[in-house]
Amino acid sequence: MKNTRNTVAKSAILEIIQSSKVALSHVEIQKLSEGLCDRVTIYRILDRLMIEDVIHKIATPDGTVKYAACHHKHEEHHIHNHVHFSCEKCHSVTCLDTVKPSYSIPKDYLVKEINFTLSGICKDCNE
Numbered sequence: 001m002k003n004t005r006n007t008v009a010k011s012a013i014l015e016i017i018q019s020s021k022v023a024l025s026h027v028e029i030q031k032l033s034e035g036l037c038d039r040v041t042i043y044r045i046l047d048r049l050m051i052e053d054v055i056h057k058i059a060t061p062d063g064t065v066k067y068a069a070c071h072h073k074h075e076e077h078h079i080h081n082h083v084h085f086s087c088e089k090c091h092s093v094t095c096l097d098t099v100k101p102s103y104s105i106p107k108d109y110l111v112k113e114i115n116f117t118l119s120g121i122c123k124d125c126n127e
Helices: 004-019 026-032 039-051
Strands: 055-059 065-069 083-087 093-096 116-120
Touching: 004 026, 004 039, 004 065, 026 039, 026 065, 039 055, 039 065, 065 093
Parallel strands: 083 116
Antiparallel strands: 055 065, 083 093
């Protein structure tokens, strides 16, 4: 039997993430969910949404983990190896899907995942 409250919470948390223009931390998601569920349930929901490939996790330069919606069609193979931008002023983190990371590694290495974050001042803070 499905837990209806958990399904409602999962839908609400996904909506919070999808409607945000920036990546959100667990604390930010918890505040925006206005007591809909406890912090452990939010972690479980975030894990489930990552497994379902509708959100992805971003490690920021200061060690904070943030979550952002995926913007791909689910029928295509997709990996989250795109660039993220972390603003040093407002601390927002945004996905730069059109910017592709570039790197060079020795031929004996196999890259499976990239966490490529640029730091600086975002366009809103730079105005």
